[in-house]
Amino acid sequence: MxxxxxxxxxxxxxxxxxxxxxxxxxxxxxxxxxxxxxxxxxxxxxxxxxxxxxxxxxxxxxxxxxxxxxxxxxxxxxxxxxxxxxxxxxxxxxxxFHCTKSVLAARWPGPRITFGFTLCPICQKAMEHPLLTDMLTPIRALYEEVKRMALTRLIHDGLQDTESIRTPGSQFYQDKAGFAINKYAYYICFKCQKPYFGGEARCEEQDVVENHKKEDFVCVRCSQTNIKICAHGVDHLEYKCRYCCSMARWFCFGTTHFCTLTTQF
Incomplete structure (x- = not known):
């Protein structure tokens, strides 16, 4: 039959x-x-x-x-x-094929930009195939931008030769880019759709982040139109929380910057 x-x-x-x-x-x-x-x-x-x-x-x-x-x-x-x-x-x-396209279309889980979804689920090597090129090209471009921003911040923080990068056998041995992207949290700005720095990944409160609206994730460039622009650009400008002076991660109500802790009150 x-x-x-x-x-x-x-x-x-x-x-x-x-x-x-x-x-x-x-x-x-x-x-x-x-x-x-x-x-x-x-x-x-x-x-x-x-x-x-x-x-x-x-x-x-x-x-x-x-x-x-x-x-x-x-x-x-x-x-x-x-x-x-x-x-x-x-x-x-x-x-x-359709499963792979669904994964690439959905991109990363949650608001923080991560790139694990671009890796083979079995061996963790980068997924590559001619039929995936159109979907992977913008993702690769975003990765290069986040990598550039993360490496710049890593050098600024003086961590380019940290023990995790120098120690043989460690997860990020001789992988400055991997360490930097894992250490720092980057988000997509709701307004300009570009990545921006949102603090260290270890500070992320998962429940708070998941319950936040995507409209609350706004970069420095888009959160205020009347600020004086720094001569060095705005990539590394940061706002403090309005209430506690910790570094702000969210811009809510169109007026106020909050850190993770104050969003819980």
Whole structure:
């Protein structure tokens, strides 16, 4: 009996995909070429090279792939790789194409900018694939901007040779950029959509941050229009909390700067 190539529902002989809307959407992006072994390609149409057979029909397939057709997608964890058109990242791991696009579209969880979502869920190497270029390009540009800002602040704070960077075996050994991005918190300004410095990441109160409205995250440049502009630019200008003089993270009500602590009252 013929079955749908994605959900395994019964089919009329001669068909490869059922009428389910999700399976039909997969069909629209799937490669329909038949591999030498007789299996349909599990990749995306119009790729320069077909994905190796997910059923490991040949030794070459076993060598080029790190997963099989029945291995679960490590992004959705709800269905095997063969249940949707998939891509093989440059690191060698295979994941659903639509799952990968969803992750990149959603970007980081919460308001603080992080870039873990751009890494392969299995090996933590940067996700790379020709079909992801359009989505990854603006994300890479944002990463470079945040990295520049974080490294500048790291040097300003005199931490470019801190123990965490100098010690072999430490998480950020010889990785100044990784250490700086992990140490400092950057947010996207609601008004200009550019990243701005919001203090050290360790000071972040998760409950308070998650319950804040996105409109409250406003950079120095956009929070006041009547301030005297520093000759050195505004990238490193900071406001103090109106009530306690700690560094402000949020600009609320269109008038007032708050630190994390005062937002709890």
């Amino acid at each position: 013929a079955t749908c190539r994605y959900c395994n529902n019964s089919l009329i002989i001669g068909q490869s995909t059922c009428s389910n809307w999700e399976c039909q959407s997969f069909r629209a992006t799937a490669c329909n070429k038949v591999l030498k072994c007789g299996h349909l390609c599990g990749g995306i149409k119009d790729e320069s090279q077909c994905l190796s057979c997910l059923y490991w029909c040949t030794t070459a397939d076993m060598t080029s792939l790190k997963q099989k057709h029945d291995d679960v997608c490590v992004v959705c964890y709800s269905s095997p790789i063969s249940a949707a058109p998939s891509i093989q990242l440059t690191c060698g791991h295979v994941i659903h």
